[in-house]
Amino acid sequence: MYEIRKRIEISAAHRLVLDYESKCGDLHGHNWVIDLLLRSESLDANGMVMDFTEIKRRIVDLLDHKVLNDVVDFNPTAENLAKFICDRLQPYCCRVDVQESEHNTASYIR
16 A cells, blocks of 8 residues: 655635634634645556645645635535545545644544
């Protein structure tokens, strides 16, 4: 089994749609830290699980310096973003950790 890990950082804003009063319902931003784990039984013709540049293209180029509500069609919580990112890196991604602030991280494990 081959495994690669990549950490990416993006700056993005969001507002959450919640069924309770919260300041997170207002537009606000984070410097997100996203840790990725990808696995494969075999390597591609270039000897890679997935090119790190391709990971960047699929995630950073899509989300960095954006209002996430304008990019995705769901409530952009850290939990929902973790699954969304994992889905964009299939079939190899098996774990995504999304840290929206130093003490707040959500994970999605496939």
